[in-house]
Amino acid sequence: MNGETGRFLRTSYVVASVCGVAFFVMSVALLGIWPGRVLEDETRRMSPEHPLGLSISEQRGRVVYSREGCAYCHSQQVRYLHTDMARFGAPTLAWETRFDYPHLWGTRRIGPDLAREGGVHPEDWHFAHLYAPRNLVADSVMPAYPSLFDGSSDRPRQEARDLVAYLETLGRARELAGPEGEARARTACNCPDDEMKQMAFQAAALNMNPARTRRQGAAPPLPSAGMDRGRELYAHDCAACHGARGEAGGPGSAGLHPKPANLAAHEYSNARLSYVLWNGVAGTSMQAWRDLSAEDRAALAQVVRSFYTPQTEPALPADITDLGARVYAANCSQCHGEHGGGDGSAVAELRMAPTDFRGTRPTIAESLRALRNGVEGTQMAPWTGRLSEAELSAAAYYVRGFFGKPQ
Amino acid sequence: MALSENAHSNAAPAVETRLVYAHGLAAIVTLLISVTFGILASVELLVPDLAGNPAWLSWGRLRYDHTQGIMLGWLGNAFFAFLYHAVPLLTGRPVTSVRLGQWIFGLWNFAVVAPGWVLVLAGFSQPLEWAEFPLAVDAFVVLALVLAIVQFLPPFFWRGLEDLYVSSWYVIGALVFTVLAYPMGNFVPELVPGARGAAFSGLWIHDAVGLFVTPLALAIIYFVIPAATRRPIYSHFLSMLGFWLLFFLYPLNGTHHYVFSVIPMSAQIGAITASALLGVDVIIVVTNLLLSLRGAGVFPRDIGLRFAAMSTIFYLIVSIQGSVQAQMAVNQAVHFSDWVIGHSHLAMLGFATFAAAGGLAHVWQRIPWARYNARALEWSYWLLFAGVILMVTDLSIAGLVEARLWQSAAPWLDSVRAARPYWIVRTGSAIPIAAGFLALLAGFTTGRRGAGLDEIDQTVGRKPVEHIAPRLARAASGGA
Numbered sequence: 036m037n038g039e040t041g042r043f044l045r046t047s048y049v050v051a052s053v054c055g056v057a058f059f060v061m062s063v064a065l066l067g068i069w070p071g072r073v074l075e076d077e078t079r080r081m082s083p084e085h086p087l088g089l090s091i092s093e094q095r096g097r098v099v100y101s102r103e104g105c106a107y108c109h110s111q112q113v114r115y116l117h118t119d120m121a122r123f124g125a126p127t128l129a130w131e132t133r134f135d136y137p138h139l140w141g142t143r144r145i146g147p148d149l150a151r152e153g154g155v156h157p158e159d160w161h162f163a164h165l166y167a168p169r170n171l172v173a174d175s176v177m178p179a180y181p182s183l184f185d186g187s188s189d190r191p192r193q194e195a196r197d198l199v200a201y202l203e204t205l206g207r208a209r210e211l212a213g214p215e216g217e218a219r220a221r222t223a224c225n226c227p228d229d230e231m232k233q234m235a236f237q238a239a240a241l242n243m244n245p246a247r248t249r250r251q252g253a254a255p256p257l258p259s260a261g262m263d264r265g266r267e268l269y270a271h272d273c274a275a276c277h278g279a280r281g282e283a284g285g286p287g288s289a290g291l292h293p294k295p296a297n298l299a300a301h302e303y304s305n306a307r308l309s310y311v312l313w314n315g316v317a318g319t320s321m322q323a324w325r326d327l328s329a330e331d332r333a334a335l336a337q338v339v340r341s342f343y344t345p346q347t348e349p350a351l352p353a354d355i356t357d358l359g360a361r362v363y364a365a366n367c368s369q370c371h372g373e374h375g376g377g378d379g380s381a382v383a384e385l386r387m388a389p390t391d392f393r394g395t396r397p398t399i400a401e402s403l404r405a406l407r408n409g410v411e412g413t414q415m416a417p418w419t420g421r422l423s424e425a426e427l428s429a430a431a432y433y434v435r436g437f438f439g440k441p442q
Numbered sequence: 443m444a445l446s447e448n449a450h451s452n453a454a455p456a457v458e459t460r461l462v463y464a465h466g467l468a469a470i471v472t473l474l475i476s477v478t479f480g481i482l483a484s485v486e487l488l489v490p491d492l493a494g495n496p497a498w499l500s501w502g503r504l505r506y507d508h509t510q511g512i513m514l515g516w517l518g519n520a521f522f523a524f525l526y527h528a529v530p531l532l533t534g535r536p537v538t539s540v541r542l543g544q545w546i547f548g549l550w551n552f553a554v555v556a557p558g559w560v561l562v563l564a565g566f567s568q569p570l571e572w573a574e575f576p577l578a579v580d581a582f583v584v585l586a587l588v589l590a591i592v593q594f595l596p597p598f599f600w601r602g603l604e605d606l607y608v609s610s611w612y613v614i615g616a617l618v619f620t621v622l623a624y625p626m627g628n629f630v631p632e633l634v635p636g637a638r639g640a641a642f643s644g645l646w647i648h649d650a651v652g653l654f655v656t657p658l659a660l661a662i663i664y665f666v667i668p669a670a671t672r673r674p675i676y677s678h679f680l681s682m683l684g685f686w687l688l689f690f691l692y693p694l695n696g697t698h699h700y701v702f703s704v705i706p707m708s709a710q711i712g713a714i715t716a717s718a719l720l721g722v723d724v725i726i727v728v729t730n731l732l733l734s735l736r737g738a739g740v741f742p743r744d745i746g747l748r749f750a751a752m753s754t755i756f757y758l759i760v761s762i763q764g765s766v767q768a769q770m771a772v773n774q775a776v777h778f779s780d781w782v783i784g785h786s787h788l789a790m791l792g793f794a795t796f797a798a799a800g801g802l803a804h805v806w807q808r809i810p811w812a813r814y815n816a817r818a819l820e821w822s823y824w825l826l827f828a829g830v831i832l833m834v835t836d837l838s839i840a841g842l843v844e845a846r847l848w849q850s851a852a853p854w855l856d857s858v859r860a861a862r863p864y865w866i867v868r869t870g871s872a873i874p875i876a877a878g879f880l881a882l883l884a885g886f887t888t889g890r891r892g893a894g895l896d897e898i899d900q901t902v903g904r905k906p907v908e909h910i911a912p913r914l915a916r917a918a919s920g921g922a
Binding site: 054056059065069074100104115122138142145146178180182235327 | 505570634
C-alpha cells in the first residue's frame with residue numbers, strides 16, 4: 036500500500052509494454068519486412084521483363100474467386116516438395132505472384148492446387164463444372180455456382196466468364212516466359228548449390244496436372260485387366276458425361292461442345308484408348324487420366340470396348356467403294372488424312388484433332404449422322420448440301436474400312 | 443470478487459454487471475450463429491447441392507462467417523464480458539466509462555459482427571484467413587479495439603497501484619498487440635502482392651490466435667484459478683517466464699504456415715524454431731497452472747474452474763501438436779489436410795472456448811441478479827468435452843489418411859472419397875457440440891436469479907481469504 040510499490044509496478048508495466056512492442060516490431064521486421072525485401076529483389080531479378088498482367092475481366096474474375104472462398108479449398112502455391120511437383124509441376128517462384136493483390140495461397144487443399152490450372156480444361160468444361168460440378172465429376176464435393184449462370188451451363192453470366200478467364204491465367208505468366216524465361220530466372224537465381232531453390236527448375240514439366248490434355252505424345256501400352264474394377268471406375272469417373280452405358284447421355288454432356296463421344300456407337304482399338312486415356316483429347320473436355328494406374332486405365336479401356344456391339348460388316352460392291360474413295364480423297368483427306376489416320380495437311384489449323392479412323396470405327400448410323408449433321412463443337416461440317424445421298428453413304432461406308440489398318 | 447476483497451476490502455470497485463451481462467449474452471448468441479455456419483459448411487461437404495445452391499449459402503461464404511464469428515463474435519464478446527468483471531478487481535479501479543462501454547458493445551456487435559456476416563454472405567469479403575470481413579468492417583474493429591484500450595488499460599496505470607497479477611499482464615499484452623497486429627493481417631496483404639503479402643498474412647494467421655485469443659484465454663485461466671481455488675498461482679517466476687517467452691515467441695511463429703514456399707528459407711527455419719520453443723514455453727505455463735490447480739482434481743467441482751482446468755490441458759496438447767506439425771518432416775505431410783482443421787478446432791473450440799466458457803461461468807455466478815442454472819452448465823461441460831474429443835480425433839485421422847494418399851500416386855479424388863466417412867463423423871460431432879452450446883445458453887438464461895451466488899457458497903465459498911494474493915504482489919508490497 037505504499038507509493039514506492041505503486042511506482043515500481045507502474046514503471047514495470049510501462050517497461051513491459053515497451054519491450055512487448057519491441058518484440059512485436061522485431062517479429063514484423065524479421066518475418067514480414069525482411070523476407071518481403073528478399074522476395075522483392077528475387078522478383079526483380081528473376082521475372083521476365085514484361086510479364087503479362089491481368090486484364091480487367093480477369094481481375095473481376097479474381098474478385099469472384101476471392102469472395103467465394105475458392106482459395107480455402109484450392110491452394111495456389113506449388114511447394115518445393117517432390118510430392119507437390121509430381122502432381123502439379125514446377126514450384127511457385129516469387130515473381131509469378133507479383134500481380135496477386137491480395138495473395139491467394141491458401142492453407143487447405145480439399146480440391147487440388149490451382150497454381151497451374153490454366154490450359155488444363157477448356158472453357159466449356161469450366162462452365163459446365165462451375166454450374167454443376169457433379170455433372171462432370173461424380174464424386175466432387177465442390178459447391179455449385181448456378182447464380183453465375185442464367186439457368187444453364189451454356190448461358191454463363193459475365194461473372195462466370197470473368198471467373199473462367201481468371202482461371203485460365205493461373206500459371207500463364209510462367210508458361211509464356213518459356214524456356215528462355217526459365218533460363219533467365221535460373222541464371223538470376225544464381226543458386227547452383229541451393230538444392231531447394233533449384234527445385235523450381237527441376238519439374239518434369241511446368242504443368243504436371245495429370246488431367247491436362249496433350250495434342251501429341253506416345254502413350255504406354257495397356258496391360259490386361261478385369262472388368263469389375265473397370266466398371267467401378269467407369270461409374271465414378273466417366274459415366275457423368277459418357278452415360279451409364281456409354282451412350283453419351285450423362286448429365287455432364289449438356290454443356291459440353293463437342294459432346295462426349297458416344298462410346299456405344301464407336302469401335303475403338305486398344306491403342307486409341309490407351310492414347311486417349313493417357314493424353315486426353317486436346318480441344319475437348321475429355322481430360323487425360325494419367326493419374327490412374329496402367330491397370331486401371333486398361334480396365335477402363337476394356338469397359339469402353341464392351342459398349343460396342345460388333346456388327347456384321349456387309350461386303351460392298353466395287354463401285355460403291357470406288358465412289359467412297361473418290362469422295363473421301365476430294366473432301367475428307369485434307370483433315371482426316373489420306374489413309375484415315377487423322378493426320379491430313381490441315382490438322383494444325385484445327386482446334387480438335389480430326390477422327391483417326393484407324394483407331395476409331397463409327398457404326399454406319401453414326402458415320403452417316405456425322406456426315407449429314409456435322410459434329411457440333413468441332414470443325415466437322417454437315418455435308419448434306421454438298422454431297423448427294425449416294426456419295427454420303429459411300430463415304431460413310433468407306434471411312435469404316437480404315438479401322439485396324441497399320442500406319 | 444474474491445481477489446479484490448483481499449487488497450481492497452474497504453473500497454471494492456463496482457463491476458459493471460450490466461455490461462458483463464450484455465457481452466456475455468451477445469457472446470453466446472453469436473456463438474450459436476457461428477456454430478450454425480460451421481455446421482452448414484460441414485453438411486455441405488456431405489450434401490454439396492444443399493438447398494439448391496443459393497449464392498449466400500455457398501460453402502466459402504459460410505466458412506468465412508464461421509471463423510470470423512467465432513473469433514470476433516463469440517470469443518471477442520466473451521473476453522469483453524470477462525474484462526468488465528476482472529479489470530476492476532485486478533486494479534481496484536473502475537473501467538473508464540460505462541457510456542464508452544455501451545459504445546464498444548454497439549460497435550462490436552452492430553458495426554463489426556452483424557454487418558460483417560451479412561456482407562460476407564452478400565459477397566463482400568477478403569480472401570485472407572482470420573481476416574475475411576471486408577475492409578470497411580476492419581476499420582470498425584480497429585476503432586473498437588482502440589476504444590477497448592481506452593476503456594480497460596488506464597486503471598492499470600493509475601496512481602497508487604499496489605497489486606500485480608499475471609492476468610493483468612496478459613490483458614495489457616493482448617489489447618496492445620491485437621491493435622498492432624490486426625492492421626498487419628487485414629490491410630497489408632491488400633497493398634503488398636503475392637508471396638510478400640503472404641509473409642505478412644502468415645504472421646497474422648498466427649497472431650490472431652497468439653496475440654488476441656491466447657493471452658485473453660490465459661488471462662481468464664490465470665484469473666479463475668486463484669479466484670476459485672482460493673490459492674495463489676503456484677510460481678510467480680514461472681508465470682513471468684511464461685508470459686515473456688509467449689510474447690517473444692508467438693509473433694515469430696507466423697511463417698510456419700508457409701513451409702516449403704518461396705519465402706526465404708531462413709525465415710521459415712526461424713519460424714519453425716520459434717514454434718518448437720513455443721512448445722517449451724507452453725509446458726512452463728501449463729506446469730505452473732496445473733501446479734496451481736493441485737488438489738482441485740482434473741474435474742473440479744466449480745464449473746468455471748472445471749472449464750479452465752480442461753482448457754489448460756487442451757492448451758498443452760494443442761501447443762505441443764503445433765510445435766510438432768511445424769517441423770518440416772511432419773509439415774510436408776499433414777499441411778493442407780484435415781489434420782490442421784482438427785488442430786485449429788482443438789485451439790479455438792478446445793482451449794479458447796473452454797477458457798471463455800469458464801470465464802463466463804465464473805463471472806455469471808457473481809452477477810447477483812442474473813439467472814443461473816448449474817445443471818445446464820454441467821451438461822454443457824460434458825457435451826462439449828465429448829464433442830471436442832470426437833471431432834479432433836476424427837479430423838486428425840482424416841488428415842493422416844489424406845496425407846498418405848497425397849504422397850502416393852493415387853488420383854486426387856481418392857483423397858476426397860476417403861475423407862467422406864470422417865466428414866460424416868465430424869458432422870456428427872456437431873450434435874454434442876451444438877447441444878453443449880445450447881446448454882450453455884440455458885445455464886445463463888434459465889434457473890433462479892442469484893442462483894450463481896448460492897453455487898459459489900457450495901463450491902469455493904465467499905469469505906475473504908488472506909493468503910490469496912499472488913506471491914509477487916506480497917513480495918512487492920513488502921512481503922505482508
